[in-house]
Amino acid sequence: MIRIDPATCDYCGTCVGACPENCIEMGSHYIAIDYSICTECGICVYVCPLEAAQEEAREQG
Amino acid sequence: MIRIDPATCDYCGTCVGACPENCIEMGSHYIAIDYSICTECGICVYVCPLEAAQEEAREQG
Amino acid sequence: MTEQQWDVIIGGAGPGGSIAAEYCAAAGLRTLLLEKDRDIGVPVRCGEGVPQEGLAEFCEPDPNWIASTIDQVRIYSPDENYFRLAMPGAGYILHRRSFDYYLATRAVKAGARVETGVAVSGVLQEAGRVTGVELEQGGRQSKLSCRLLIAADGVESRIARWAGIHTALPLKDLDSCQQVTLQGPDFNPGRVDFYFGNRIAPGGYAWVFPKGENSANVGLGISGKASVRRKAQAYLQDFLEAHFPEASILSTTVGGIPLDGSLKCPYGNGIMVVGDAAHQPNPVTGAGIINAMIAGKLAAATAAKALEQGDTSANVLAAYGKAWHKRVGWEHALYYKVRLLMENLNDETYNSVTGKLSGVPEPQRNLRKVLLTVFRNQPGFVLDLVMGLFSGRSKEA
Amino acid sequence: MTEQQWDVIIGGAGPGGSIAAEYCAAAGLRTLLLEKDRDIGVPVRCGEGVPQEGLAEFCEPDPNWIASTIDQVRIYSPDENYFRLAMPGAGYILHRRSFDYYLATRAVKAGARVETGVAVSGVLQEAGRVTGVELEQGGRQSKLSCRLLIAADGVESRIARWAGIHTALPLKDLDSCQQVTLQGPDFNPGRVDFYFGNRIAPGGYAWVFPKGENSANVGLGISGKASVRRKAQAYLQDFLEAHFPEASILSTTVGGIPLDGSLKCPYGNGIMVVGDAAHQPNPVTGAGIINAMIAGKLAAATAAKALEQGDTSANVLAAYGKAWHKRVGWEHALYYKVRLLMENLNDETYNSVTGKLSGVPEPQRNLRKVLLTVFRNQPGFVLDLVMGLFSGRSKEA
Numbered sequence: 002m003i004r005i006d007p008a009t010c011d012y013c014g015t016c017v018g019a020c021p022e023n024c025i026e027m028g029s030h031y032i033a034i035d036y037s038i039c040t041e042c043g044i045c046v047y048v049c050p051l052e053a054a055q056e057e058a059r060e061q062g
Numbered sequence: 063m064i065r066i067d068p069a070t071c072d073y074c075g076t077c078v079g080a081c082p083e084n085c086i087e088m089g090s091h092y093i094a095i096d097y098s099i100c101t102e103c104g105i106c107v108y109v110c111p112l113e114a115a116q117e118e119a120r121e122q123g
Numbered sequence: 124m125t126e127q128q129w130d131v132i133i134g135g136a137g138p139g140g141s142i143a144a145e146y147c148a149a150a151g152l153r154t155l156l157l158e159k160d161r162d163i164g165v166p167v168r169c170g171e172g173v174p175q176e177g178l179a180e181f182c183e184p185d186p187n188w189i190a191s192t193i194d195q196v197r198i199y200s201p202d203e204n205y206f207r208l209a210m211p212g213a214g215y216i217l218h219r220r221s222f223d224y225y226l227a228t229r230a231v232k233a234g235a236r237v238e239t240g241v242a243v244s245g246v247l248q249e250a251g252r253v254t255g256v257e258l259e260q261g262g263r264q265s266k267l268s269c270r271l272l273i274a275a276d277g278v279e280s281r282i283a284r285w286a287g288i289h290t291a292l293p294l295k296d297l298d299s300c301q302q303v304t305l306q307g308p309d310f311n312p313g314r315v316d317f318y319f320g321n322r323i324a325p326g327g328y329a330w331v332f333p334k335g336e337n338s339a340n341v342g343l344g345i346s347g348k349a350s351v352r353r354k355a356q357a358y359l360q361d362f363l364e365a366h367f368p369e370a371s372i373l374s375t376t377v378g379g380i381p382l383d384g385s386l387k388c389p390y391g392n393g394i395m396v397v398g399d400a401a402h403q404p405n406p407v408t409g410a411g412i413i414n415a416m417i418a419g420k421l422a423a424a425t426a427a428k429a430l431e432q433g434d435t436s437a438n439v440l441a442a443y444g445k446a447w448h449k450r451v452g453w454e455h456a457l458y459y460k461v462r463l464l465m466e467n468l469n470d471e472t473y474n475s476v477t478g479k480l481s482g483v484p485e486p487q488r489n490l491r492k493v494l495l496t497v498f499r500n501q502p503g504f505v506l507d508l509v510m511g512l513f514s515g516r517s518k519e520a
Numbered sequence: 521m522t523e524q525q526w527d528v529i530i531g532g533a534g535p536g537g538s539i540a541a542e543y544c545a546a547a548g549l550r551t552l553l554l555e556k557d558r559d560i561g562v563p564v565r566c567g568e569g570v571p572q573e574g575l576a577e578f579c580e581p582d583p584n585w586i587a588s589t590i591d592q593v594r595i596y597s598p599d600e601n602y603f604r605l606a607m608p609g610a611g612y613i614l615h616r617r618s619f620d621y622y623l624a625t626r627a628v629k630a631g632a633r634v635e636t637g638v639a640v641s642g643v644l645q646e647a648g649r650v651t652g653v654e655l656e657q658g659g660r661q662s663k664l665s666c667r668l669l670i671a672a673d674g675v676e677s678r679i680a681r682w683a684g685i686h687t688a689l690p691l692k693d694l695d696s697c698q699q700v701t702l703q704g705p706d707f708n709p710g711r712v713d714f715y716f717g718n719r720i721a722p723g724g725y726a727w728v729f730p731k732g733e734n735s736a737n738v739g740l741g742i743s744g745k746a747s748v749r750r751k752a753q754a755y756l757q758d759f760l761e762a763h764f765p766e767a768s769i770l771s772t773t774v775g776g777i778p779l780d781g782s783l784k785c786p787y788g789n790g791i792m793v794v795g796d797a798a799h800q801p802n803p804v805t806g807a808g809i810i811n812a813m814i815a816g817k818l819a820a821a822t823a824a825k826a827l828e829q830g831d832t833s834a835n836v837l838a839a840y841g842k843a844w845h846k847r848v849g850w851e852h853a854l855y856y857k858v859r860l861l862m863e864n865l866n867d868e869t870y871n872s873v874t875g876k877l878s879g880v881p882e883p884q885r886n887l888r889k890v891l892l893t894v895f896r897n898q899p900g901f902v903l904d905l906v907m908g909l910f911s912g913r914s915k916e917a
Contacts, residue, residue: 011563011772011773013565013773013775014676014776015676015694015775016776017675017676018674018675018676018687018694018776019688019689019690019694019744020688023681023682023688027676028639029556029557047748048691048694048747049747049751050696050697050698050747050751050752050753051751051753052753
């Protein structure tokens with residue numbers, strides 16, 4: 002499961018543009034993954050210029 | 063229970079300044095109520111210039 | 124940021140924080156100014172008006188951040204009548220997105236270090252004295268020590284509260300505001316308009332502050348008590364539909380203004396509080412820019428003395444509180460009483476005052492004559508009201 | 521907003537959206553420009569560089585939003601050697617927080633309606649044709665119909681995807697960037713610097729774009745593939761520590777740049793896509809401001825014709841795609857190949873190129889001579905690389 006930390010995120014939208022499933026919802030101040038669509042491909046984690054998008058396993062590790 | 067909708071909120075901090083318990087955490091892009099402290103006094107709902115802070119009962123009604 | 128010891132850390136890079144940083148650095152203090160937002164100057168949560176003489180204490184006006192020069196004022200009553208005042212050189216409407224940035228660059232030029240995207244998330248204390256801050260930057264936590272902390276973190280201030288200074292605002296002393304920047308309609312770039320009335324902005328007022336000939340900040344503030352029943356947003360929507368139904372909206376902002384007149388004790392052991400965080404806006408007008416800058420300058424002067432003495436206890440920092448009270452705070456105590464009186468005005472009273480004023484012959488309608496007329500015919504507090512809105516060293520329109 | 525029928529709704533008020541709105545309105549179309557952020561021009565996610573001739577097609581330079589005029593370029597190799605190019609009048613570094621605002625006011629003056637804080641949250645379609653948009657404003661949902669929709673919603677574009685246009689970017693065609701605006705160090709206000717190297721910015725480059733004498737945008741982009749292992753943020757931290765360890769940071773921003781050269785089909789039934797949303801930045805340099813403005817102008821011209829004909833089908837809107845390809849897109853196809861070659865350059869090659877160029881006598885070191893020297897001594901793609909960086913009507917540095 003991928004989580005985007007709203008406190009770290011800068012709402013730049015890079016992950017939104019990369020998501021092949023179009024499953025990331027973003028406003029000026031909020032961001033949310035539609036987990037009913039997300040395939041956990043991880044591209045949002047990869048392209049994030051910060052470390053806002055994280056795979057949960059990595060976060061726990 | 064009081065909820066602040068992150069999509070409606072403009073992160074102006076008016077509620078943060080009014081909260082008598084200092085229980086609202088706010089960054090540039092995130093806002094959260096510490097429910098372990100919140101007394102549901104409602105002042106955040108009252109002072110919000112938008113309708114971002116809502117008592118849950120009202121939202122369901 | 125390196126782990127060097129800072130003399131002063133300042134939380135919040137608005138006008139109060141940047142001026143405090145500039146004067147601290149100019150006094151030779153190792154100064155760090157931290158801004159939680161990832162940029163300085165935005166979002167703008169402000170009408171952007173300042174009085175000419177208030178600004179002149181700090182800088183020369185620069186066309187890069189002066190949107191309009193104001194020399195006229197209109198005050199509208201609920202029946203849409205108005206009286207006008209000619210006030211040459213009364214003030215400016217700023218572009219705060221550029222102005223705040225300019226003030227931060229001045230702090231850097233004076234020797235301060237500035238960091239953005241770094242939030243003060245806690246206060247370190249030892250034996251009842253502030254010794255540093257906890258920081259949060261992009262999800263990472265860290266700590267920095269300092270000899271003195273200045274909280275300039277706005278209406279949402281938590282820094283002072285973490286340090287044990289009570290700053291929570293009661294509903295009755297907090298205005299709830301929304302403002303838009305309009306583009307398109309014709310505005311008189313030299314005139315600001317105020318609208319009073321309980322249907323327009325209960326417990327507050329609406330304003331039209333021009334930014335050039337086709338743009339203006341149009342906003343309103345209502346008392347926290349009124350906000351319980353209906354939101355500033357709803358009142359502003361009505362006002363815009365009545366006055367500017369077709370205008371483009373290039374910016375929308377909301378915010379709260381502390382109107383209790385000033386914190387009684389804007390300092391503690393190792394900490395001073397300036398600007399909105401110290402409730403320093405004028406309690407009648409809500410004007411806070413120049414007040415924050417004055418407070419920043421006064422706090423920096425006290426910081427330099429305290430650090431020279433090597434004593435940053437509340438006893439020593441009380442000099443800042445005294446300086447603020449002598450310069451501005453005593454007036455705010457009076458304005459606070461005026462505001463309480465104003466809250467009980469009904470729309471008929473507003474209409475009646477405006478009607479009387481319109482009867483004053485045009486050539487005599489300078490501020491002094493107008494005020495004398497009002498003073499003879501109306502309750503005494505109207506004098507204070509108008510004085511509070513449009514005069515004085517420390518107030519902005 | 522009233523429920524009137526709009527000819528054109530444009531989602532996104534960056535340079536592409538505002539220029540599209542201006543030209544649509546000037547052509548007599550009832551035009552609505554919507555921006556999801558509550559302000560225009562911020563946050564700035566951009567190096568802010570534009571070529572002089574590219575800007576001249578749209579406006580006269582204005583000191584209110586020109587930070588620096590650039591006539592020199594330095595290109596650093598990983599060993600910290602550089603070669604320099606003298607290029608009189610090559611370009612400008614903008615203040616986009618003011619520039620974007622200015623473009624939006626031009627759209628209003630031309631007759632467009634602008635609204636901020638209004639996000640396009642969905643696309644209405646009937647029989648495979650776009651007929652309007654779903655909106656979200658401060659938590660409230662609504663709908664608006666239009667005859668034509670222009671998506672100018674940046675790298676995070678979802679509007680085109682809702683309309684059935686595939687825009688998802690593969691990892692290999694997406695650069696991940698971070699930039700800070702520094703204050704304090706001395707910068708040459710007429711010179712931009714580029715730094716190449718796999719330890720500095722793998723698959724991309726670092727840049728120093730001056731904004732006056734003591735301020736600069738300093739940032740870097742790395743390829744999406746490199747970002748898997750290490751983030752742009754970490755690379756930039758290294759770069760800043762190496763070059764500007766004590767500088768103040770007045771702004772921090774991140775973002776992604778689509779580098780696949782352009783959407784093949786930036787239109788559909790009732791919709792056109794412009795700017796970053798259509799992947800129109802230069803695939804080598806990442807420059808996108810002027811490209812977005814060109815696309816906005818071309819889309820507006822097609823919009824006017826299509827609405828005059830009363831046919832907004834993809835067949836008719838294909839004229840926009842053709843115009844874009846003829847003007848810019850064909851070049852981007854070439855630059856895309858250059859970029860793929862560049863990704864395989866190792867640090868030794870960068871060092872060697874720079875060494876050879878430093879051997880060219882100073883008086884002869886104009887762009888043409890330098891390029892010829894490179895061309896004779898180095899793999900051919902360096903020509904394309906340098907041409908791509910610093911020349912051409914449609915590119916910004």
